Amino acid sequence: MSAIRLQDAIGEIQDCYIAEARxxxxxxxxxxxxxxxxxxxxxxxxxxxxxxFNSLSDDDLAFHSAYRGNGIIEIxxxxxxxxxxxxxKKVKLERWSDGQEIPxxxxxxxxETTIPVHSxxxxxxxxxxxxxxxxxxxxxSNDHYYLILTNNNFVFGQDWMCSVSFVExxxxxxxxxxxxxxxxxxxxxxQQVETDLQDFFGKTxxxxxxxxxxxxxYYESCAKLIHNSEKTVIHPVSPxxxxxxxxxxxxxxxxxxxxxxxxxxxxxxHESSVDDYFFPxxxxxxxxxxxxxxxxxxxQADCFRxxxxxxxxxxxxxxxxxxxxxxxxxxxxxxxxxxISDLTSHIVYEDSQYIAYNVTDYFFTDIDTHIxxxxxxxxxxxxxxxxxxxxxxxxxxxxxxGIKMHLYSE
Numbered sequence: 001m002s003a004i005r006l007q008d009a010i011g012e013i014q015d016c017y018i019a020e021a022r023x024x025x026x027x028x029x030x031x032x033x034x035x036x037x038x039x040x041x042x043x044x045x046x047x048x049x050x051x052x053f054n055s056l057s058d059d060d061l062a063f064h065s066a067y068r069g070n071g072i073i074e075i076x077x078x079x080x081x082x083x084x085x086x087x088x089k090k091v092k093l094e095r096w097s098d099g100q101e102i103p104x105x106x107x108x109x110x111x112e113t114t115i116p117v118h119s120x121x122x123x124x125x126x127x128x129x130x131x132x133x134x135x136x137x138x139x140x141s142n143d144h145y146y147l148i149l150t151n152n153n154f155v156f157g158q159d160w161m162c163s164v165s166f167v168e169x170x171x172x173x174x175x176x177x178x179x180x181x182x183x184x185x186x187x188x189x190x191q192q193v194e195t196d197l198q199d200f201f202g203k204t205x206x207x208x209x210x211x212x213x214x215x216x217x218y219y220e221s222c223a224k225l226i227h228n229s230e231k232t233v234i235h236p237v238s239p240x241x242x243x244x245x246x247x248x249x250x251x252x253x254x255x256x257x258x259x260x261x262x263x264x265x266x267x268x269x270h271e272s273s274v275d276d277y278f279f280p281x282x283x284x285x286x287x288x289x290x291x292x293x294x295x296x297x298x299x300q301a302d303c304f305r306x307x308x309x310x311x312x313x314x315x316x317x318x319x320x321x322x323x324x325x326x327x328x329x330x331x332x333x334x335x336x337x338x339x340i341s342d343l344t345s346h347i348v349y350e351d352s353q354y355i356a357y358n359v360t361d362y363f364f365t366d367i368d369t370h371i372x373x374x375x376x377x378x379x380x381x382x383x384x385x386x387x388x389x390x391x392x393x394x395x396x397x398x399x400x401x402g403i404k405m406h407l408y409s410e
Contacts, residue, residue, distance in 0.1 A: 061085070063162040065147070071128030072301045073147070073164055079115040085151065087113040091125060092148040095140075096163075102145075104130035111300045126301045136166040179206035182279045185373035188365045193335035196225050201335055205278035206377070215280060222283035222332060229337065231330045234323045238286040240271055241318065241354055245292075246404040248397065254294075255390040257303050265306040267394055268293040275334065275363055276312050276374060283332035289359070290316040292403065294394040297382040309381055311374050311391060314398045315363050316348060316405065318356045333362045349405040356405055360398075367395045 062078040079085050089110040093102045106129035115121040125147070127133070136145070146163045183190035183202040193201045200218045205211045226233045247264040248254075254263050272291045274280055281289045292314030295306060302308045317333065319340075329340040349356035364370035371391055375383060 061160060063160065065162050065164045067164060067166055068299065068301075071126055071131065071133050072299065073125045073127065074299075075123045075125065075147075075149075075162055076120065077115045077123055078120045079117060082117055084117055085115040087115075087123060088150050088152065089113060090150055093127070093131065093145060094148065095143055095145055097143045102131065106130040109301065109304055111303070122300075124299065124301045126304070133166075139167050179204040180277070180373065180377055181205075182275070182277050185277060185377075186364050186369055188369070189363075192362075194225060194337055197221060197335045201279070205274075211278060215278075215285075218280060219284055225337070226283065226332065229330075231337070232326055232328060233283070233330045233332060233337070234319060234326070234340070235284065235331070236282060236287050236289070236317045237320055237354065238288065240288050240290065242408040243290060243316075243318070243349065243356065243405045244408050245269060245402075246406075248402065252397070254393040254397070255303075255386060257386055258306065262306050266295050266390065267398075268295065268310055272312075275315075277377075279334070281315065281317070281334055281363075287317075290318065290356075290405075292316070292398055294391050296378075296387060296391070298380065299382055300384075302382065303384075303386060309378070311371070311378075312363075313360070313367070313370070313391065313395045314358070314403065315360050316356050316403060317359050318349075318354055321350065321353055321355045324355050333359050336362055338362070348403045349407070351407070354407065358399075358403055367392060 061080070064076040066074045066076070068074060077085070087110070089108070091108055091110075093104070094100060095102065104127075108130045109126040111124045112121055113123055115123070127136075144163055144165060146161050149160045149162060151158060181202050181204040183198075190198065190201050197218070200214065200221065203214055205214055248267075251260070252263055253260060254266050258266070269290060269292050271288045272281065273285060273288045281287060291312050293310035293312045295308045295310050297303045297308040317331075319331070323329065324340050326340075330337055331340060331343075332338070343357040343359065346358040346361075347355060348358050364373075371388065375381075
């Protein structure tokens with residue numbers, strides 16, 4: 001190679017290294033700038049974290065869980081901090097032995113996820129749609145389950161562990177107040193009861209040890225009253241024919257916490273000889289009424305499904321059509337001797353054989369009085385504005401023509 005060509009080659013190599021060095025310096029400056037920006041952001045997040053993520057010390061909270069069965073867990077949370085705690089509606093279920101999360105296969109339902117400052121609240125978690133309860137309720141050997149609760153997607157917020165046992169179902173002992181009488185439940189209605197029967201109306205039949213004795217004496221007094229009245233008194237048809245009622249029309253919503261397609265399931269109908277306080281509906285043990293009821297949740301979790309106990313809110317009594325047409329005929333309903341003619345505006349079904357009357361007005365003065373008295377007795381049932389509205393909505397629906405009864409025929 002000639003001296004000139006060698007010198008040119010060396011020059012090209014030098015130019016290449018110089019260009020690469022310049023590019024490297026530019027890249028280094030870019031990476032340094034990015035690194036500095038990341039450090040500033042991280043420092044900013046660290047500085048703001050207590051504000052953004054509402055950090056709480058473990059000593060500020062106390063948890064106690066109780067398994068109620070059917071996948072329902074109630075967690076008693078004591079918030080001793082100066083910050084309101086907002087649990088997210090997310091949870092992880094893990095086993096202590098391996099720390100592996102048990103995957104959920106459905107929706108987990110939460111209620112009462114906000115715990116105010118310096119207060120105690122109960123959060124309810126329903127796992128029934130998300131996990132195999134049969135598997136969870138199997139006893140574990142030297143192991144247990146725990147829940148992980150969060151206030152920020154298990155990321156920047158704090159997570160809290162709460163042990164739970166699915167084997168021991170905690171059932172609180174129900175303590176009812178003193179049993180009430182129908183007269184105490186509705187004093188205004190008690191004034192309409194026949195004088196000879198008012199003493200019975202003032203007794204409680206909720207105490208089962210004397211119920212049969214008092215009821216038998218009541219029926220004897222009814223027979224004596226009817227005999228002395230010298231009136232033609234007719235009784236409801238016994239056994240009562242099997243009646244059905246129409247489901248609510250499409251779009252009817254009694255409780256917005258439930259889907260539209262299950263609203264009709266809130267209404268129950270059955271045959272009964274007594275009211276909510278076990279006071280007889282008629283003048284003999286054979287006298288019965290078709291009773292409409294609405295389901296009341298037994299726990300907060302039950303608000304989101306059709307489950308619970310029931311309150312009776314509608315009564316229909318069925319008579320023989322020909323007997324109802326007897327001039328000056330009477331009937332005895334809930335301690336009141338009533339002319340059949342007073343019921344003609346309350347007919348909900350009629351044919352040549354049977355006639356059915358809506359006699360709800362003879363069982364309580366108004367729905368608010370009835371609900372208040374029932375609540376005073378059944379303190380074990382869950383109560384809030386949604387439940388109150390549910391009862392009122394069903395009652396208004398039934399009383400405003402919703403009882404569309406028809407005789408069942410195969």
